[in-house]
Structure formats: C-alpha cells, structure tokens
Amino acid sequence: MPSVPETSPLAGIGDEAAPDLAGQLDAVRELGWNLLELRTLDGVPVAELGEEEFARAADRIGEAGVEVVAVAAKIGDWSRPVTGDFAVDLAELDVLARRCARLGTRMVRIMSFPSGGTAEPEWGRIARARVRELARRAEDAGLLLVHENCAGWAGDDADRALALVAEADSPALRLLFDTGNGIAHGYDAPALLAPLVEYVAHVHVKDAVAVPGGETAYVSPGEGEAGVEECLRILEDHGYRGALSIEPHLHLRPHLRASGTDPGRGDRAAFVEYGRATEALVRRVRNEGALR
Template sequence: MPADPRPTSAPPPGIRYAGIGDEAAPGLADQLAAVRELGWHAIELRSVDGCALADLDHRAFGALTDQLAAGGTDVVCVDSRIANWSRPVTGPLEDDVDELRILAHRCAVLGTRYVRVMSYPNDGLSEPEWARRVHRRMAVLAQRAEDAGLVLLHENCAGWAGTSAERMLELLDRVGSPALRLLFDIGNGVPYGYDSAALLDAVIDHVDHVHVKDAVPTPTGEAAYTLPGQGRSQVRACLTALLRRGWTGTWSIEPHTHLRPHDGTDTREDSGTAAFVAYGRALERLVAQDVLPHVVASRQGGGRG
C-alpha cells in the first residue's frame, strides 16, 4: 500500500484522529514520524521497541516523554495488558494491580487518563464463577483507577464482556464506577462473529474512545484485515452512527495489517510505516467522501437513512 504524503481532510468537528503507534513501527521515533506524516498530533501508546509501556525502565520512559514533547504529540490513550487475552481470570490479580499502579504515574506525566483494558478470558471455570470473578476484579481495578484519576476503557475484545452488549452493560452496572467506560473497536466484530453496528447501537452512550479497524472473514475462520471501508466491519455505518449521535472524541486507527500482537504476526519491516500512513489516508477519504455526506443527507431527510 503506497503512502500518499498529502493530507486529505480535517476530521469532523469534535473528532480527533490518532493511531496506535506500534502498528507503524517498533521504535517511538518512527511511530511519531508516521503520525506526523499524516498531519496528526495524537498517538495511542501500546509498546516501544517491543516493550509494554509499563515495563519501560525509567530512562526509556524519560526518553519517550522527551520525544513526545519535542514533536508536540499528545497521548490520547494507553493500551495496557490488564485483563487482556494473555491474562486469564485465574491468574494473579496482582499483575494487573501492579501494572495499573505504574501506569497511573505514567499517565499523569503523559497527560492522559484513559487506559485500555479487557475483561479476562476464561480458564475452565463455570460461566457463573467466571462472571463473579470478573465483576469482583474489575470493581477492584476501577476503584484504583478512580483514586488515581484514571478511566479504564473496556474494549469489545477478549474476556467475559468482550462480545456481548448485554454483558458490557452488566459489567458497567455491577462495577458502578465513573472510572469504567467502553472502548469500541469497529473491526472486532468480524473475528469474534458479531454485528459491530448492532453492538455499537446498544452501548453507544457508554463509549469514550474508538478504534478504527476493518476485516473480512476467511474460509478458515480467521480475519483478513483491510483498509477501512473495504471490509465487512461496517466502518461507515459505525462512524456515521457516532456522528449522528453527536459523539465527540478520538478515532484511533489500529490497522492490524502488519502487526497483530495476539497471534504473533509482525511484518512491519515490510513497509509498516508506509502502510500505517496509507491507512490513515484511507480513513480520511472514507470520512470526507462517504461518512460526512451520508450524515448530512440523513439530517436533511429528517434523521432517516
């Protein structure tokens, strides 16, 4: 995918474009360069040189903050490993508490309050026991986050509440904390087998952050990731629904075309940065040429369409 260096368009009012930096490159300098090439000023941090943000030593974290400041780039969210696909519900809660404690200090320095989390994959427990443990653990973590001035953003991905709107809403209700909200990843419906637009419609009032991803199913049951708008994740419908709702916040690209941490795929050396920029341009075009006109038309038609 060749990268077009020319900016396509500004985001809609109230929307900010960003991207998960390590989808472009391992090193922060190249991650920031990709974001700057797009003309964007915001990044979502997950790892630097293969190291999770919470695992960076003090010197490496200091260098990271210096590079961010020098480039005038804001951090909109930090993607943690808390309760994610690598940490089953039977694992030690202390791992997540410790990571959150470190990230609380680092988010204060970075100027963001958002931390991406999931809700623990099962590990042989009964459904009721799995749910009970998830509710208890997330309540503990949300209280710690609230005390630190953070907001945990639960992603519709791995875990007890990952693929069900009913479970997401139950989790929010059981925890009952302003420090637990939702991150909606448009592209996760294809690999997990649910309708993204329908799920968004059910939880949209609780969504604080959005990942833009698109995919098509394959005969083997896997997902093949595409440019936004070229797959079956209903990217246009989801972005349109957000704008029609008056939603404001960040749309952050997570291409998954060259890096997929959950399955070990990493082909970023084969032009990951260029592909990242091309993905951002494709999002800008989709919004300018398709999403915004659809929003305008639906408003002119009295909200229909």
C-alpha cells in the same frame, strides 16, 4: 467549561506504524495528526519500560508536540485469563497511574479477562469483581479505563458490557469500541455498538473479512465486512466526539504472541495509507450526516 470539538480527532496506535518511537512519531506527523495511542515501544509494553527509558520517551513525545490520547494496557487482555494472578494487573495499573500523568493522558485500555477454562457464572463473577476494583483504583488515581470489545467476559456481548459498567458504578469505567473485532470474534459490530454507544469514550478503527478456515484478514477501512461505515454513522449520529484511533492490523497482530506465532511488525507506509483512507471514510460519513 471546555468546548466540545465539532469533529472527532484522528489518532493511531503507534506500534502499528513502527516498533520504535521515532518511527511512530514520524508516521502520525506525516499524516498531519498530533495524537498517538501508545501500546509498545520496541516491543515492550508501556508499563514494562525501564524508568529511564520511559522518561526519555515521554520527553521525546512532548518535544515533538504530539499528545498521547491513550495507553493500550495488557490489563485483562488475551494474555491475562481470569485464572491468573490479579496482582499483576493491579501492579500494572499502579505503574500506569504514574506514567499516564507524565504523558498527559487519563485513558487506559483494558479488557475483561478470558475464562481460562472457568465456567459461568464464576467467570463472570470474578471478571466483574476485578473490573470493579480496577475502576475504584482508577477513579482514585484520576484515570479513565476503557473496556474494549475484544477478549474477556464482556468482550462480545452488549448485555455483559452494560453489566460491567453498571456493577462498577464508576465514572472511571467506560467503553472502547473497536469497529473491526466482530469478524474475528463472531459478532455483528454495528448491532453490538447500538446499545452501547452512550458509554463509548474511545474508538479503534479497523476492518476485516472472514477467509476460509476460520481465519481473519484485515483490510482498508470501509472495504471489509465489519460494518465500519455503519459503526461510524452510529457514532456520528449519537454525537460522539472522542478520538478515532486507527489500528490497521495489516502487518502487526499482537494477539498472535499468545500462540507463539510471530506477530509481525508495524509498517509506516501502510499505516499512513490507512490513515488517509480513514480520513476519506470519516468525511463521507459526516457529509452524509449533514445531508440527512
């Protein structure tokens, strides 16, 4: 039986550091980490890369001694409303089933489909049915889907997230908790996490503050209003030992593409600084836990 790690390993979403793979690998190695979460390479999602381009990237990651902890897919995300063609999501999952095997990871980030103007209860019915089918196919392929508390039917509601997991009834569906999404989406992150923590299999570390005009500004972990430290404490107390993957959003905000706004690009120096700040915050939370 594999041993349970004593601490959660640290990782990072690579395109937050640099668009290109070389820059992404350099950033995690500068931090002394060996875990990378893949979302895009040169702005192209993993599932949309050409076969030769993907093969070269996979070889390069392996040669660098870096492991891929997860792939952040577009399945059900802010660009894929429930009114859209589900075949697109199924096709992406098929591609990722092959590519994740090549990358040596099982984990795929998904969301649960924005409404696209569809009212409840139809929105919920369709979203749950789609995620149930995705989980069935993922289980057959040996993948683990992790649903993020972001866009979609179950993105900001604990009861809905629990219903999503229960209705899928599959070991291939668990939750991804992003500590910083509450500010942008209007909920208290620690309060959302508490009833979900036993189902959390992956974590994104992000922090933010609300600014005038209903906008969100992203800041160093522990310096914002998102309750990041409390979230990490809840996870620590529950015994979470999955990865903590940084997603600074300081220079890159992929969701802005939906409105035609420039999403920016990764910044290696800011990414590394963010990683150091995350290390310090995690140490503090663990030390406090040891003293209690």
